[in-house]
Amino acid sequence: MENDAETEKEKKNKNNKVIVGSIICTLLVIYLGMATYFRTHFYFGTEINCVNVSAKTIKEAAKQMTSQMESYKLSLKEKSGKTEQITSTEINLKLSSNDEFKRLKDKQGSFNWIFGALDSKNSKLKANIIYSNKLLQEKINNLSCLDSKNIIEPKNPSFKYSSTGYVVLNEVNGNKIDKDVLYKNIVNALSTGTTTLNLDSTNCYLKPKYTVKSKKTSEIKNILNKYVSSKIIYTFGDKKEVIDGSKINKWLNVDDNYEVVFDNSILTKYMRKLFSNYETIGKTRNFVTTSGNTISIGGGDYGWDINSSEDIQKLIDDIKNGRTVTREPIYLQTAASHSSDDIGNTYVEIDMVNQHLWFYKKGSLVTQGDVVTGNMSLNTSTPAGVYRLKYKERNATLKGEGYASPVNFWMPFNGGIGIHDASWRSSFGGNIYLTSGSHGCVNAPYYLAQTLYNNIDAGTPVVCYY
Template identity: 40%
Template sequence: MYQMSAIQKSDKKHGFIFYFAMFLALLFLSATIFFQSHFYPGTMINGIKVSLLNTASADRKISEAASAYVLTLRERGNGKEMISGTEIGLIPNVDNSSTLLKSEQNKIFWAFSFWQTEALEFGNAFTYDELLLSDKFETLGCMDESRVIRPQNATLRYGNGSYEVIKEINGNLVNKGLLLFYIKNAANNGKGILDLDDKQCYIDPKLRSNSTKVANTKAKVESYLASKIIYQYQDGSETVDSEEISQWIEFDDELNILFNHDKMKQFLKELAAHYNTLGKEREFITASGKKIIVGGGDFGWKVDIKGEVEELAEAVVRCETLYKEPKYLQKGAARGLNDIGTTYIEIDLSRQYLWYFDEGVLVAQGAVVTGNVSSGYKTPDGIYSLKYKIKNAVLKGHNYRVGVSYWMPFNNDIGIHDASWRSQFGRDIYLTRGSHGCVNASFYLAKTLFENVSVGTPVVCYY
């Protein structure tokens, strides 16, 4: 029986390998030629399968996809809106045609592209009409202001002695610029679904109920409620407690604690009525022992509302418990409505007479001449305080300039001074030959007053 020699077997094996190699080379060459004009298996353009298609077939498929394109917007509250390709003039992008895209795959070693996924997926194959897309964007339901729920930060609300955390409201207010960007991107790349939450297209609250800021603010503001400020006055008291404090406390959008100064001022205005005596009528016992009612002028207690608001807010922030007296713009000589005290200057404008009492003791007295009634310079009645005192002053007015040795003003430019040009005082001189409003006194009386009276002393004027 015939048997092949070893040499023959070797030649046959080598021949098989040669022809197989030639087959593979031919196959590779054929595939290379084929893929010069056809897309690789698995190729996607804008999510459209173009595997093994030539560029012309791929262009037709892309064009059909543009015509049938619909973008679904997934909105909050299970809302949905559609944007069709025809509404925005969607067409294939001639600057990014399949021929150009295919040229990126024309590599000699095309087989390696099976492991290079970036070489198999292309985007930006569609383009749109900017004006049509803009018009469609503005008519979207999520752009309708009447349907928009604006986001609200978590906040705090007072009730029953403590603060409750009020959960934030997410709302549905969109970031227009960001949403438009993602819609354009989706249209360019043929994406069919755009989830607004996934792309963070909503403007969300900055402060959530589970944040550290909310917890810390709650703890701080509740510590303020522990404050207790007690104002005592002559016939009672007023206590600032948690219920009152809670009415003053507010929060800004970032949950910073604010004091409502207007509400605090209103509280203090009502409180000040128990302290203020400025301008109020008072009972007054004259030097002759007669009880009269006198009011007006600028003397008396007056609470400094603005300054007290600041001090009160500071006391609350410090969580203090204290008895407090309000801050004053000015003070009387004694507590209560009858705050004139026992040291004062008394001027009876009808009798044209002046007395000065120091702690109830008469120190000086004498006749005076006050404002000329017939000329309209009548000296105003009321309770005032001595503003200052100086020697050797020059008094100026309409058609007069006169020097005096002692000048003691108590009501703007009205004051007590010596009048060396007068030889008589008292009686009814003031009716026709009085002063320009000042209280004219003899040199001796003016000197005695100047040497004994203090700035701030009450000056009681009455008719």
């Protein structure tokens, strides 16, 4: 019995060995058969430019890739939802050569076919392609997304003024494309066989440098609000002009460098117009003469004159520092009063028709007397207008073409024209000025010139009229 059992066991083991051997032989035959097959065919999982060429011969793969190239289309998906295409025929797209296929197959060999799909180095090929760069550039240039009529420029956040301060408006992303980035992405897509290129996700669009969440945006808003919080109150006598946020905001811009700047053109135009309402040099005034007549008189250099350039710089500094100040403007020249009669009650009055001079100080007549003004017949008449006394000088010599006249009291008010004593004259007033007048100065008797000199100060208005 025992011998029969052993015989049965040995028989069974023998059969098992036969089965295992048969399986091994079968697998070996399959392996060798597949190895023979893959000697001329690509391994499973082989891709050329993302195209599956598994189990294809070099010739078959080349044919498939050629067909693939001929039908190739690259779809450009744009932000607007529109899609544009670049086809292979438009740019003469083709494979460089088939030699790379043979080199890939040689690297694969034939016996490693089982693990071929796992060997990405020898199962993936990025084959060289060629195309007309000129045609590609032309195609890109003609894309609708690059047409200037369709482009919306990206913009940084903007700032809007309101009665409660500035609010930030969202940035504009726009749809303007960075042409260089687009070109690089298209070339990469062509070389890899990619058929769809999303322009947004591949960063082809230019973006604003700043957003509403940028730290710089917050800084800009704070600066703007600081500026419009300023309040500069100009005083002109009993009148006032207020410069506050309602005006300042119109002078502020955020430039291309995202910096707060003043629009100096608008600011200067506004301030010069405002100042002109209070500047009186050369303007026509109503003047009540000693005889009681009200005359209109213009010209001359007396009056208020604001140093606009310097004051505007001061104004900008006040605004930048967020100041609240009350001040006068910066003057080049002042007058006696900001009222409509800026001459005040201290002045020299010269009636050139009646050849008479009066000098009033603080409303009281100090002196008066007949004078001789410029010679009418020689066109050297004394100009009408309201002037300011420039200075006064004792013992001066007046020089001109063909003369040099020493005087005791010299008080110029209009260039080389002034009031002075004239010892060479024995009489004054009347019609002397018509034919025997001065070179333009006001000739006065000694007593009149002396009294005037002793009581007048530089800057005093001198009113000359006919």
